[in-house]
Amino acid sequence: MGRKLIELSSNLLLAAFILYIIASFVFAISVTGKRWGKQGEQAHKQKFGSIGFWITIAAVLAHASYIITRWIGQGHIPTSNMFEFIAFLAFCIAVAFVIIYLVYRVPILGAFAIPVVFIMIAYASVFPRTVTPLIPALQSYWLKIHVTTAAAGEGIFAVGFAAGLMYLVRTIDQSKDSRSRRWLEGTLTLVLMLVGFIITSVVFNAMDYKAEFQLNVDNTKSVVEYKMPAIAGPQDAVLLTDSAMKPWFEAPGWMKGLNAAKKLNTVLWSVLSGLGLYLLLRLLFRKRLGQLLQPALSDLDPEMIDEISYRAIAIGYPVFTLGALIFAMIWAAEAWGRFWGWDPKEVWALITWLFYTAYLHLRLSKGWIGEKSAWLAVIGFIVVMVTLVFVNLVIVGLHSYAQVG
Amino acid sequence: MNNVKCECGHVSPVGTVLCEACGNPLLEEIKQKDSPLDMRYEGAARRSQTYNKTIIDKVWNFFSSVKIAVYMIVIVLVASIVGTVFPQEMYIPVPKPASIFYEETYGFIGKIYYLLGFHNLFSSWWYVLLLLMIGISLVVCSLDRMIPLYKALKKQKVKHSVNFLTRQRLKAEISVPAEWGVKLDQLQGFLKKRHYEVRREGDSLLAEKGRFSRWGPYINHIGLIIFLIGALMRLVPGYYLDQYVWVKDGETKKVPETPYYVKSEGFTIDFYEKGDLPEDVGLDNLQGVIKQYQTKAVLYENVNEGLPGSEPKLQEVARHEIIVNHPLKYKDLQLFQSGQRPQAIAALNMTLVNEKTGDKLGKFKIDLYNPQTEYKINDTTTIKMLEYYPDFEFTKDKKPTTKSPNPDNPAFVLNVFSPQTPQGEKAWLFLGSYLPAPGTENIYGYEFSMPDLTNITGLMVRKDKSLPVIYFGCFISMLGLVMGFYWQHRRIWIQTQGPIVYVAGHTNKNWFGLKYEVLDVFKKASIPVSLVEHGKDGKKVD
Numbered sequence: 028m029g030r031k032l033i034e035l036s037s038n039l040l041l042a043a044f045i046l047y048i049i050a051s052f053v054f055a056i057s058v059t060g061k062r063w064g065k066q067g068e069q070a071h072k073q074k075f076g077s078i079g080f081w082i083t084i085a086a087v088l089a090h091a092s093y094i095i096t097r098w099i100g101q102g103h104i105p106t107s108n109m110f111e112f113i114a115f116l117a118f119c120i121a122v123a124f125v126i127i128y129l130v131y132r133v134p135i136l137g138a139f140a141i142p143v144v145f146i147m148i149a150y151a152s153v154f155p156r157t158v159t160p161l162i163p164a165l166q167s168y169w170l171k172i173h174v175t176t177a178a179a180g181e182g183i184f185a186v187g188f189a190a191g192l193m194y195l196v197r198t199i200d201q202s203k204d205s206r207s208r209r210w211l212e213g214t215l216t217l218v219l220m221l222v223g224f225i226i227t228s229v230v231f232n233a234m235d236y237k238a239e240f241q242l243n244v245d246n247t248k249s250v251v252e253y254k255m256p257a258i259a260g261p262q263d264a265v266l267l268t269d270s271a272m273k274p275w276f277e278a279p280g281w282m283k284g285l286n287a288a289k290k291l292n293t294v295l296w297s298v299l300s301g302l303g304l305y306l307l308l309r310l311l312f313r314k315r316l317g318q319l320l321q322p323a324l325s326d327l328d329p330e331m332i333d334e335i336s337y338r339a340i341a342i343g344y345p346v347f348t349l350g351a352l353i354f355a356m357i358w359a360a361e362a363w364g365r366f367w368g369w370d371p372k373e374v375w376a377l378i379t380w381l382f383y384t385a386y387l388h389l390r391l392s393k394g395w396i397g398e399k400s401a402w403l404a405v406i407g408f409i410v411v412m413v414t415l416v417f418v419n420l421v422i423v424g425l426h427s428y429a430q431v432g
Numbered sequence: 433m434n435n436v437k438c439e440c441g442h443v444s445p446v447g448t449v450l451c452e453a454c455g456n457p458l459l460e461e462i463k464q465k466d467s468p469l470d471m472r473y474e475g476a477a478r479r480s481q482t483y484n485k486t487i488i489d490k491v492w493n494f495f496s497s498v499k500i501a502v503y504m505i506v507i508v509l510v511a512s513i514v515g516t517v518f519p520q521e522m523y524i525p526v527p528k529p530a531s532i533f534y535e536e537t538y539g540f541i542g543k544i545y546y547l548l549g550f551h552n553l554f555s556s557w558w559y560v561l562l563l564l565m566i567g568i569s570l571v572v573c574s575l576d577r578m579i580p581l582y583k584a585l586k587k588q589k590v591k592h593s594v595n596f597l598t599r600q601r602l603k604a605e606i607s608v609p610a611e612w613g614v615k616l617d618q619l620q621g622f623l624k625k626r627h628y629e630v631r632r633e634g635d636s637l638l639a640e641k642g643r644f645s646r647w648g649p650y651i652n653h654i655g656l657i658i659f660l661i662g663a664l665m666r667l668v669p670g671y672y673l674d675q676y677v678w679v680k681d682g683e684t685k686k687v688p689e690t691p692y693y694v695k696s697e698g699f700t701i702d703f704y705e706k707g708d709l710p711e712d713v714g715l716d717n718l719q720g721v722i723k724q725y726q727t728k729a730v731l732y733e734n735v736n737e738g739l740p741g742s743e744p745k746l747q748e749v750a751r752h753e754i755i756v757n758h759p760l761k762y763k764d765l766q767l768f769q770s771g772q773r774p775q776a777i778a779a780l781n782m783t784l785v786n787e788k789t790g791d792k793l794g795k796f797k798i799d800l801y802n803p804q805t806e807y808k809i810n811d812t813t814t815i816k817m818l819e820y821y822p823d824f825e826f827t828k829d830k831k832p833t834t835k836s837p838n839p840d841n842p843a844f845v846l847n848v849f850s851p852q853t854p855q856g857e858k859a860w861l862f863l864g865s866y867l868p869a870p871g872t873e874n875i876y877g878y879e880f881s882m883p884d885l886t887n888i889t890g891l892m893v894r895k896d897k898s899l900p901v902i903y904f905g906c907f908i909s910m911l912g913l914v915m916g917f918y919w920q921h922r923r924i925w926i927q928t929q930g931p932i933v934y935v936a937g938h939t940n941k942n943w944f945g946l947k948y949e950v951l952d953v954f955k956k957a958s959i960p961v962s963l964v965e966h967g968k969d970g971k972k973v974d
Contacts, residue, residue, distance in 0.1 A: 029709070102709055131944070160704045160721050163756035163769075334944055341941065345913035353906045362757045364768040364894040365674075366902060369554040370523075371516040381509040385502050392472075392498040418516070 032100030033158065039093040040114060040148065046086035047121070047145040053079035054137030059323050076134030080125075083141060087125060090118045101158040106174040108159045113151035113415070115175070117144045119182025123339065127186050131335050135327060140189035146221060153228040169358035176350025177376075181411050183343030184383070190336035191404030196317055197324040197332060198398060207398065208317060214405060215316040219308075220301025227296045231255045238271030240264040244285045251289055258295045261288035333397055336404045337390060344383055351376040375414040382410050440593065447482030450475025452587055455596030468601045468966040471938055474588070476580035495565075495572035504566050508559070515553035518545055527835055567660045570653045578650040585643060590633040594934060597925055601966045602937035602947060606959070608928060615957050619926065622953040628924070635928035641921075646940065648916020655909025662901035673895035678771070678838070680778060680801065680886045684732070684746070687893055690765060691737035693746055697728035699889035701774055725769050727754045727889040731762050754891070764895045771890020777839065777863075779884040784809050784848065787877040793850075797884070800839035812851055818858070819845040848876045922946050935961065 057075030066074070094115065097105040105111040124140040161170075192214070199207045231254055238253040242264035251261060253271075260266070260274025278288035305316070312319050324332075355376060356366035367373060386403045389395040395403070437443050442453035450457055450469065457463045457475075469475070480496035483489045494500055518538055521530045530551050534542035549556050597603065609615055612635065620630050620637060628639035666672035675688040684695040702723040732746035752760035760767040779800060784793040794809040800822065807815040823835040824843035832843070842863060847856040857874055860867040868874040922939040924946075935954075939946040947963060954961040 158709065160709060160723070163722060163724050166724070167757040169757075331944070334942070338942065341917045345910065345917050348913060349910055353910065356906070357903070360896075360899060361759070362768075364759065364766060364770070364892045365896075366899065369515075369520055371519075374512050374516050374554075378509050378512050381505050381512075385505045385509070388498050388502050388505075393502070 029100050029102075032096045036093045036097035036100060036105075037156070039089050039096060043086045043089035043093060044145055044148045046082055046089060047141050047148070050079050050082040050086055051138050051141040051145070053082060054134050054141065055323065057134040058138070058326070072134060076132070076137075079134060079137050080128060083121065083125060083128075083137065087118070087121050090121060094118060103161055104171050104175075106170065106178070107161055107165055108154070110151050110154040110156050112174065112178070113147055113154070116178045116181055116185075116415070117147035117151065119178045120144045120147065120185040121182075123179070123183040123186045123343070124189075126342075127190075127335060127339055130338075131331070133327070133331065133335065135324060136186075136190060136193065136332075136335065138323065139193050140186050143185050143189055146218075146225070149225045149229075150221065153225060153232075164362055167358065167362065169354065169361065173350060173354040173358050176346060176354055178350070180343050180347025180350050181415075183339050183346060184408055184411055187336045187339035187343060187404045188408030190332050190339060191401040191408075193324060193327070194329060194332045194336060194401035195398065195405065196320045197327055198329050198401075199317060201315065201318040201321055208315075210402075211317045212315055215320075216301055216305045217409070219304045220297045223300030223302075223304055224293070224297035227255060227300050236271075237268060239267040241267055242285075249285055251285060253289055253292060255292060255296050257292055258299075259288055259292045264288075329397070333400065336401060337396075340383060340386065340404060340407070344387065347383070348380060352380055371418050372414070375410075375418045379407070379410050379414055382407055445477045447477030447479075448475065449477075450596065451593070452476070452584060453589055454591070454593040456593035457595065457599075463595070466599065469596065469599045471600075473577055473581045474584035476584040478576050478580050480576045492572060492576070495569045496576040498573065501566065501569045501573060504562055504569065508562050508566070511553060511559060511562075514550055518542060518551070520554065521551045563660070567657060570657050570660075574650045574653045578647070581646065585646065588638070590631050590638045591636050591927060592925060594927075594929060597927060597934040597936040599966070600925075600936035600938055602943065602950065602963055603966065604935040604961050604963050606933050606935070606961055608931055608933055609959050612928065612933070615959055616926070616928075618957040619953055619959075622956045623924065626949060626953065628922075637926050639924040639926075642919045643921050645915050645919035646921045648912045648914070648919075650912065651915060652909050652912025655905050655907070655912055657905070658908055659902055659905030662898045662905055665898035665901060666896065671895075671897045673765075673893065675893035676770070677891050677893055678773075678888050679727075679729075679891060680888050682886075683801075686734075686744075687731075687765070687767075690893070690895075691734045692749075692762075692765060693732040693734060693744065694767060694891065695730040695732065696889050697730060699725075699727045699772065699774070699887040701725055701772065724755050725772055725889075727769055727891065729754050729760050729767060729891070731760060731765075731767070759894075764897055766894045766896075768892040768894065769889070770892035773838075773888040773890070775885050776888050777842075777883045778886040778888075780842070780863075781881045781883055783879040783881065784813070784815065785877045785879050786875060788875055792879070793876075795881075798844070800842050803844075814849050816847045816849065816856070817844055818847050824862070850876075920945070922949070924950060935963075937963075 053075055057072050057079060060071070060075070094105055097111070106115050120140065121144045124137065124144070127140075128136060195207070195211050195214075199205070199211050201208065236254060236256065238257055240251045240253065240257070240261050241248060242251065242261045243249070250267070251264070256272040257266075257274040259276060259278045262277045262279075264277075266273060278291050308316060308319070355373065359368065359373075360366040382403075386400070386407060389403065390400050435443050435446055436448055436458050438451035438454060438456055438458060440451060440454040440456065442451055444452045444458065448458055449462065455469075455475070457469065462469070478496075480493045484493055518534065519525070524530065524533050526533065528536070530546060534546040534551060536542075538545065545551060553559055598605070616635065616637065620632065620639075623630050623637075623639040626641075628641045630637055630639045673689055677685055677687055677694065679685050679694060679696040679699075681696055681698050684693050686692075687694050702725075703719070704721045704723045708723065729752055730748055731750040731752075733749045734744045735747050736742040736745045750760060750762040752758075754760050754767060754769045756769050759769070777800060780798045781795065782798070783795050785791070786793060793813055796807040796809060796815065798804075798807070798817075803817055803820050805817055807817070809815060819832075821832055821834040821843045822837055822839040822841075824841045825833060825835050827833050835841075844861040845858060846861055847858050849856050852875055857872075857876055858869045859874055859876070859878075860869075861878060864880055866878050920939050920942050922945075923937065925934070925936045927934045927936075935950070937946050937950050943965075947965070950963060951961070
């Protein structure tokens with residue numbers, strides 16, 4: 028029974044993933060394809076916007092069913108390891124999008140926000156999907172309350188990010204070189220690097236690629252298993268796997284620890300594949316990415332998208348405060364006897380909160396609207412992602428229950 | 433400086449930007465322009481914008497500046513990021529002093545990190561000072577803005593100057609429609625249906641809703657201040673206790689700094705077993721996955737506590753199975769499941785042997801947690817314990833020392849007194865081996881038999897009287913956030929001035945919603961209106 032439910036939940040997640048991809052295409056067509064049909068532009072936009080919306084609803088339902096079936100299947104809420112948490116965060120982004128969409132009814136928002144959702148699901152699937160029994164510290168009803176609320180807040184921030192990015196694509200002048208234009212290309216490339224990471228992980232995983240290195244850590248011989256070809260190998264290590272690619276260079280000596288070089292290698296693969304994707308797109312379309320996306324947004328009122336971005340963050344901020352800080356403090360007091368312990372994850376939750384606090388003060392008191400505000404919305408979500416990815420995987424602390432498999 | 437008089441005749445206090453009565457700009461340079469009026473704080477006089485002479489003014493102005501507040505937030509933010517690059521001192525994974533650890537592990541960068549004090553960032557004086565300054569800024573910013581805003585909103589009148597109305601961000605001018613009186617009544621009705629509070633003066637009205645949301649930010653700030661006060665309260669003696677106690681199975685131990693004693697009636701580690709998870713979830717191997725740590729604990733109070741010279745007299749006050757997430761709570765005291773040493777060596781069982789003859793002289797037991805100073809082997813032989821290092825190691829200059837009080841690597845210096853060795857015979861004793869003093873040949877040796885094993889539970893002892901204050905602060909803060917972010921303060925002015933009806937709208941956020949609402953009520957009253965949205969560029973930066 029359990030295994031069947033878990034299998035069913037995996038299939039439901041896959042269904043949601045596919046539906047999200049379809050929905051984002053439909054949302055994109057609602058604007059870009061408006062001159063195709065016989066019907067008027069407005070009618071076309073409305074029709075496709077509404078089709079896209081309903082596909083999104085179907086995807087959200089499938090996604091919710093994934094959560095429920097996995098929950099029943101394993102007996103605890105699926106938010107207890109990296110795979111489960113990121114898949115849940117993707118769900119929160121989708122729900123936040125649905126709410127914001129119902130308020131503002133801007134179909135093209137779906138073409139930016141929904142890709143964030145399916146990229147997240149793809150990213151989640153890079154991590155091991157096996158059911159993890161709850162360690163003692165996670166056995167509390169606060170796991171449901173704290174993690175879900177924090178994810179909800181981050182999900183709403185993600186919609187603010189998507190809208191902020193749209194504002195930048197819409198308003199930054201592509202005809203002349205500027206810092207904004209370069210930074211926008213950089214930001215879009217960053218997204219491509221995440222995509223690159225997902226693609227390379229999935230491909231090498233499918234190939235079942237393995238390369239083992241033997242090295243000395245703290246005077247004991249250890250073996251590290253790379254799952255991607257080693258661009259950067261560990262320092263003074265011996266490659267044990269014959270068929271594997273020899274490292275191009277060794278990781279610098281200051282990177283200590285058994286897995287440091289492996290992590291560096293993963294980052295290198297992400298950066299290189301992201302840059303590769305970027306070059307490919309540039310060659311294919313002979314346009315900058317900003318330039319490529321801009322026409323889709325040409326009839327969007329910049330003030331409207333600015334307001335959507337701000338609104339999303341204004342809605343998300345109290346939710347994030349409650350989930351990521353207050354509930355976290357109550358749980359920490361229950362579990363560890365202190366409500367705050369300066370654990371890296373706690374500090375990063377505080378950093379995220381301070382960042383959005385600065386955003387709100389700059390916007391409300393200093394009149395930072397438009398481009399400045401949009402940049403902050405974009406950076407804010409990058410901070411969220413850093414908290415999620417970097418802190419969980421790189422910095423070790425109480426919350427690092429998830430490791431790369 | 434003098435109070436300022438407006439064209440309408442009203443005298444507003446010095447520093448006022450928009451006349452308290454009619455909203456007309458009082459400063460010439462604002463009056464001349466056509467840009468939308470800066471409606472923050474309703475153009476009321478703020479102390480920080482009015483006075484800048486004395487030291488107090490300057491300090492006040494420093495802390496009331498949002499710009500300064502944002503700078504402080506950003507500094508704390510960046511410092512915090514740096515503070516997570518390497519583990520903080522309290523999270524160092526190996527028992528090494530910080531002065532060595534950082535350089536050894538992270539090289540030169542680590543050394544710099546340590547020297548700059550980032551290894552203890554969050555309790556460093558400047559970090560705490562910044563947090564305190566943010567706290568002061570919260571108070572000053574709030575007072576500087578909230579009081580004038582409150583007064584201004586309380587005093588506001590229905591009718592305003594035309595200049596005020598035409599310079600709102602959302603506005604319209606229409607010629608007076610037919611049957612205006614009836615239509616205005618209708619408008620009033622529709623606005624009321626939308627939960628507006630409507631004040632009417634002849635042919636003019638002011639519809640307002642959600643004014644309380646303007647207090648949201650200040651209530652949130654008050655909550656944060658309460659929170660910070662709560663955090664500071666922990667510095668008051670007796671408000672906060674942070675201790676740790678290791679208890680063996682069956683042992684009763686004093687809880688440090690309290691009149692209590694705790695007994696462990698058994699510490700257990702449960703592992704996941706087959707039936708614990710729903711069947712067949714793909715986890716066939718649950719071996720070694722810990723399900724729960726559990727201590728059966730009994731808490732006693734020492735009734736004689738404080739009586740000098742008296743023996744402890746224990747009275748049971750609480751009994752609880754402590755597991756992670758479920759501490760034992762008694763009054764202010766909390767005991768958390770926090771550490772474990774299952775199957776730890778509790779005592780060494782040894783036999784004293786005459787190495788020359790092979791005679792076994794007798795057995796003795798060294799309790800590692802409570803070693804005796806003397807062990808009697810038989811009528812003529814005793815062993816004296818000269819030194820005990822529970823967690824033995826050598827210092828840099830090769831002197832014996834102990835790393836911790838936990839008997840992880842016990843070592844002793846024993847001295848045997850017997851008829852053969854009236855002066856005593858010294859030997860070093862380690863786990864499973866012994867070593868005579870250098871250059872001597874000992875008569876006596878030691879035989880090790882199976883040591884006593886026990887489970888030891890580590891209980892974190894906490895008392896935190898500030899917690900209710902901290903939670904209360906969180907609650908107030910959340911209340912303010914919800915008020916401020918999920919509601920908006922919306923106002924709609926409709927004013928008839930001769931042949932023209934001026935319509936203006938203001939909200940502190942969500943202009944989209946306000947626009948929709950204005951259009952909707954006018955549509956319902958079938959009055960055609962085209963709203964003008966004044967650009968946002970007029971928003972001034974202070």
